[in-house]
Amino acid sequence: MPILPAACRPETAMLERNPRARPTASPVARAVLDEAGLERARATIRSWPGYAATPLHRLDGLAREAGLGTLLFKDESGRFGLGSFKALGGGFAVARAVAAHGRAITVTCATDGNHGRAVAWGAARAGCGCVIFVHEGVSAGRRRAIEALGAEVRVVPGTYDDAVRHSAEVAAAEGWILVSDTSWEGYETVPRDVMLGYAVVAEEAIDELGAERPSHVFLQGGVGGFAAAVASVLERRFGPERPRIVVVEPERAACLLASCRAGRPVSFDGTLDTVMAGLACGEPSFLAWRILDEVGDAFLAIPDHAAVATMRLLAESVAGDPPLAIGESGVAGLAGALAVAAVPAFRSTLGLGRESRLLVFGTEGATDPDVYRALVGRAPEEVLAR
Ligand SMILES: Cc1ncc(COP(=O)(O)O)c(C=O)c1O
Structure with missing residues (x-):
């Protein structure tokens, strides 16, 4: 077993396939995040002073270690100086x-x-x-x-x-x-407007990829708004050719996975005590759930230590990849992808192999530098200066 997945100890992750995911167009996604709304958000946000598309890194070293083809990492840490999408x-x-x-x-x-x-x-x-x-x-x-x-x-x-x-x-x-x-x-x-704003992240990634098409996308979920917005854009742009969409949550706040199991939005029972603070939500967003129920192919819950191990891996920079300072919730999508990549049964459930092209989103940088240093053992500036 390569060092990398072992560091994340993925065996405790839980994966649930969504039997209701639609292989063809999602009417709900298209109705909620309609083309006119997407265009309005895109035009407004691109007109703001300081707007710039965030970088899309190719983590080839990590992809090799995890037995994957391509690992594309959209890094939101520099977004408008606020540290997150x-x-x-x-x-x-x-x-x-x-x-x-x-x-x-x-x-x-x-x-x-x-x-x-x-x-x-x-x-x-x-x-x-x-x-x-x-x-x-x-x-x-x-x-x-x-x-x-x-x-x-x-x-x-x-x-x-x-x-x-x-x-x-x-x-x-x-x-x-x-x-x-x-x-x-x-x-x-209002929450629809919030999701329309998030959709810009996905549009930037697709623009930058050009003809290249991801096979799998791992999206972290709190209430589900981010995942639903990105999934809607992927569904709209790629139709039935869209990538497989996997929603990743902390195991102690997995309200979307619980809703997938129940076939309806349900609350997650528990303290929501997770290091992935931005994902510590016990109730799905009504709108987001309706979209994810149609376009979320699978739901994955990961333990806190997988997120922390992934923060450290990014800070260390595996085999020539750029060192990245990404926060606890920001790494969750990648942590989920690495957990799946390390478990043969999960790989086969999701059709993940050495040719797969994964897209993940680093949704935040070190938004609390003290918490980051406590978890990684180094300050974000030290990591980035390497
Ligand atoms: C860094 C980060 N990533 C992802 C999410 C998840 O977004 P949502 O709650 O829309 O699912 C959040 C939510 O606060 C967040 O802060």
Whole structure:
């Protein structure tokens, strides 16, 4: 067994195939993220000062070690200086809210860190008020990053899902605009804008790949908005030729895998205690689930140590690959891909082989440098300076 998969100890990962995934077009994906909406998000975001497509790295050393053909890694760590792809979703949804209601509004949301930072950034750019709700588990570094953008941060007891409910209640009582990254029946317009913003990440990757087509895409899931947005774009651009889509979650917050098993959106029972802070969500987004139920081919749950081992592998740089400083949630898609690659039964379930061309997304950089250093043993700047 090569050193690399052994480091991730993948044997504890859980893989569930989705019997409802459609090999042909997904009507729900196409209706929710329609072409006009995608075009609006694309044009708006590309017009923002500082916009640049993020890099797509080829990790040939890692691909060889894992027995794969190609490993393409879209690195979101430099996105608008905020450290994650979330800037696109929160930023776009706030811009749309301000366009609809004017600048005298206050926007609000719950967050595990990155979405709140994106909404605060959008509010600072638009000049509107902003109050962000964090649960007790959100690290001090992530809270400070939101405050540094001028937002008020309020701490609420419980989990991310409790903070979502609280933010919705306060927004209704105060007349604030709720810019949530998760959706429920009757609250869909704003989360759809958030997903339209995320879709830009997938479009950039496809543009850069040109004629090259990935065979498999591994997408990390919190409430599922990111995975649903990327999967929708892949389905729209490639149709029945689309790559196999695998959604990866922490084993202690696997609400999408649980929903796949149940055949309907269900809550994940548990403390949601995972190092992958951005994915610590117990309830799927209603809109995202409807899309993933049609285009998510499989759902995978991975242990925390797989994410940490993958952060270290990227920091070490395997066999000539560039060293990368990617955060706990940011590595989850790649950690899932490496876990599958290391288990023969999973490889055969997903048709993964030495010719496979994998696309994964490093959805965040070291968004809390203290947490990163504690897990990797080196500061992100040290890793990048190598
Ligand atoms: C870095 C990172 N990656 C992925 C996700 C997952 O996004 P979603 O909750 O839309 O599934 C998040 C969510 O906060 C995140 O912060």
